[in-house]
Amino acid sequence: MHAVDAFSPDYATARRRFRELAAERGFVLSEHPVGQVGPAGEELSIDVAWKGAAAPRRAAVVSSGTHGVEGYFGGAVQLALLDGPWGSAEVPDDCALVLIHAINPYGFAWNRRVNEDNVDLNRNFLLEGQTFSGAPDGYRRLDGLLNPPSPPAGFEAFLPRAAWQILRTGFGALKAAIAVGQYEFPQGLFFGGAGPSRSQELLAELLPAWFASTERVVHLDLHTGMGAWGTCTLAVAEDESSDRVRWLAETFGADSVQGLSEDGVLYPIRGVLGAWLQEQVPACEYQCMLAEFGTQPVLRVLQALRGENRAHHHGVAGSASSQRAKQTMLAAFAPGSTSWRQAVVDQAVRLAETARTTLHEPAQ
Numbered sequence: 487m488h489a490v491d492a493f494s495p496d497y498a499t500a501r502r503r504f505r506e507l508a509a510e511r512g513f514v515l516s517e518h519p520v521g522q523v524g525p526a527g528e529e530l531s532i533d534v535a536w537k538g539a540a541a542p543r544r545a546a547v548v549s550s551g552t553h554g555v556e557g558y559f560g561g562a563v564q565l566a567l568l569d570g571p572w573g574s575a576e577v578p579d580d581c582a583l584v585l586i587h588a589i590n591p592y593g594f595a596w597n598r599r600v601n602e603d604n605v606d607l608n609r610n611f612l613l614e615g616q617t618f619s620g621a622p623d624g625y626r627r628l629d630g631l632l633n634p635p636s637p638p639a640g641f642e643a644f645l646p647r648a649a650w651q652i653l654r655t656g657f658g659a660l661k662a663a664i665a666v667g668q669y670e671f672p673q674g675l676f677f678g679g680a681g682p683s684r685s686q687e688l689l690a691e692l693l694p695a696w697f698a699s700t701e702r703v704v705h706l707d708l709h710t711g712m713g714a715w716g717t718c719t720l721a722v723a724e725d726e727s728s729d730r731v732r733w734l735a736e737t738f739g740a741d742s743v744q745g746l747s748e749d750g751v752l753y754p755i756r757g758v759l760g761a762w763l764q765e766q767v768p769a770c771e772y773q774c775m776l777a778e779f780g781t782q783p784v785l786r787v788l789q790a791l792r793g794e795n796r797a798h799h800h801g802v803a804g805s806a807s808s809q810r811a812k813q814t815m816l817a818a819f820a821p822g823s824t825s826w827r828q829a830v831v832d833q834a835v836r837l838a839e840t841a842r843t844t845l846h847e848p849a850q
């Protein structure tokens with residue numbers, strides 16, 4: 487399969503292709519409905535394809551669609567893996583290859599980054615003791631700019647106003663105010679939720695059953711929208727100087743692995759998937775990396791998110807302005823460029839193959 491052909495036109499098609507190809511390649515499938523339906527009334531579920539030991543000593547995991555619409559890309563990578571190296575791989579007796587399709591199926595089906603409750607899932611996985619409350623002061627000040635309570639307008643002054651904010655406060659301050667996550671504006675961008683999402687509840691049931699006695703999991707959670715066009719960053723919610731980041735850098739290449747630092751992708755976001763996964767299976771060394779593939783410049787991506795969120799809450803579904811907002815969203819998170827699609831799928835397949843080779847390393 488050509489990398490470009492691995493992209494599907496919608497969630498329903500992506501899901502059907504994933505399930506058919508996984509079954510054909512001898513993976514065991516399970517489905518986990520989230521209790522929502524898609525645009526054609528179709529059931530939405532997280533689908534899991536599993537090859538190898540039921541209680542593995544080691545596992546390699548690739549997940550897609552934590553941010554809904556980013557599942558066009560993640561699903562394409564999973565299809566390319568099933569059609570290619572993971573579909574034909576010999577898995578050691580005590581190991582497993584696991585593909586998790588559409589962690590946020592609602593967002594994928596409806597071309598949103600968030601789920602059915604406007605929740606950004608990568609702000610929803612709070613750790614023991616953290617609460618679903620609070621918002622940075624900077625976010626409160628920018629609420630009117632980020633989340634205007636009106637339908638999309640013909641003329642948008644967002645980019646100049648955002649640029650002015652950057653000049654005034656600096657880009658780091660803007661990012662820390664916005665992208666860190668907030669729990670006070672349920673219709674706003676980067677809302678982390680009022681409680682655990684359905685996706686989180688499902689994963690909380692599945693994780694201990696899968697990996698309670700596993701020695702090590704290497705997990706790539708696939709994303710788009712941050713970084714330079716067509717390039718990849720592997721972000722880990724760990725201190726840059728930790729053993730974990732060192733091991734990942736040795737395994738995946740020092741240039742591409744980024745731990746927590748002030749200018750890093752994950753700093754200082756609460757509620758990201760990786761640390762939460764580790765908390766579910768404390769006896770396992772759970773190495774989860776957020777694999778970010780760049781599309782457009784960051785303010786363009788933010789503008790796309792803002793327009794789509796505004797159309798969703800205040801626009802008329804199907805109107806010209808709402809459709810334009812959806813098209814802008816797709817351009818920001820699933821670019822149609824053939825060369826981009828080829829480049830990012832190829833890179834992601836190579837990373838997944840590196841994750842798979844860790845199954846063969848001698849025991850620690």
Ligand SMILES: [Zn+2]
Pocket residue numbers: 552553556708709710711
């Ligand atoms: Zn994402």
